[in-house]
Amino acid sequence: MSDDDTPRGYASPPCLAHEIDPTYFDPLAVDPEQARDVARWRKAERVRLLDQRAGLSVAARKAAGEAIADRLDSFLAERVGSLAGLTISAWWPIKAEIDLRHWLAGLADRGARAALPLVAVKAQPLVFREWTPATRMERGFWNIPVPAEGDEIIPDITLSPVVGWDAECFRLGYGGGYFDRTLAAIRPAPLAIGVGLEAARIATIYPQPHDIPMQAVVTETGIHNPAESA
Ligand SMILES: Nc1nc2c(c(=O)[nH]1)N(C=O)[C@@H](CNc1ccc(C(=O)N[C@@H](CCC(=O)O)C(=O)O)cc1)CN2
Numbered sequence: 313m314s315d316d317d318t319p320r321g322y323a324s325p326p327c328l329a330h331e332i333d334p335t336y337f338d339p340l341a342v343d344p345e346q347a348r349d350v351a352r353w354r355k356a357e358r359v360r361l362l363d364q365r366a367g368l369s370v371a372a373r374k375a376a377g378e379a380i381a382d383r384l385d386s387f388l389a390e391r392v393g394s395l396a397g398l399t400i401s402a403w404w405p406i407k408a409e410i411d412l413r414h415w416l417a418g419l420a421d422r423g424a425r426a427a428l429p430l431v432a433v434k435a436q437p438l439v440f441r442e443w444t445p446a447t448r449m450e451r452g453f454w455n456i457p458v459p460a461e462g463d464e465i466i467p468d469i470t471l472s473p474v475v476g477w478d479a480e481c482f483r484l485g486y487g488g489g490y491f492d493r494t495l496a497a498i499r500p501a502p503l504a505i506g507v508g509l510e511a512a513r514i515a516t517i518y519p520q521p522h523d524i525p526m527q528a529v530v531t532e533t534g535i536h537n538p539a540e541s542a
């Protein structure tokens with residue numbers, strides 16, 4: 313071995329394949345033009361779906377929420393069995409979202425723990441804190457009420473509100489990418505369930521590499537699993 317300290321260069325060269333061969337193609341790279349088109353389409357689709365949801369009467373939304381809670385119970389009974397010992401996250405409803413707070417408050421009687429998400433750092437995975445009806449709330453990012461204090465906990469099951477959903481159980485949210493980032497980060501991966509209205513179903517969200525499908529989408533009319541034909 314030489315005792316000469318002068319650097320001899322890198323162990324492996326940087327990848328310059330694209331400079332050497334102009335036809336080099338990275339199959340994992342996203343076509344930026346297509347990604348822009350999809351983002352623009354999603355923006356318009358969110359507006360349409362949110363308008364449609366806002367047009368629903370309070371009574372219809374309440375009935376949908378009750379039907380969803382029942383369907384969720386059947387799905388979880390079949391898929392998970394007892395909920396005892398599990399942590400289940402949901403959301404504090406905004407913008408005419410389905411309200412599952414009553415269902416969430418009832419989890420304690422079944423030995424399960426309810427959790428709510430919060431944006432701790434913009435454009436980073438969500439953080440979850442325990443919630444009970446006694447929890448002090450404060451306004452968080454986007455003015456969404458969040459538990460004012462509490463340790464970070466990791467849900468075993470995540471329920472997330474959908475603005476739109478498709479047959480593969482991909483979810484369209486408000487466009488922050490928060491749920492995808494969160495599901496990509498939590499290990500072991502939680503059972504991810506989308507929750508929304510049957511009317512929010514769309515043919516496809518044009519899934520992009522960052523999109524993570526839900527294991528099921530629960531609506532007021534039933535449970536939808538991925539790859540189920542329409
Ligand atoms: N009630 C509720 N709470 C929730 C969620 C939810 O969907 N519903 N979230 C579920 O994940 C997280 C918050 N999600 C958010 C998603 C996007 C934006 C936001 O700033 N949207 C921008 C558009 C961003 C873009 O297009 O680049 C905006 O509308 O101005 C904020 C919060 C956590 N809490």
Ligand SMILES: Nc1ncnc2c1ncn2[C@@H]1O[C@H](COP(=O)(O)OP(=O)(O)OP(=O)(O)O)[C@@H](O)[C@H]1O
Nearest residue numbers: 354483484485486487488489490491492493496522
């Ligand atoms: N795992 C990730 N890592 C980094 N950026 C991500 C990730 N997931 C999503 N994003 C970013 O978030 C942006 C918005 O994503 P998308 O349109 O899927 O949001 P959404 O699912 O509707 O929103 P939300 O989950 O907050 O309700 C994407 O363009 C992408 O840049």
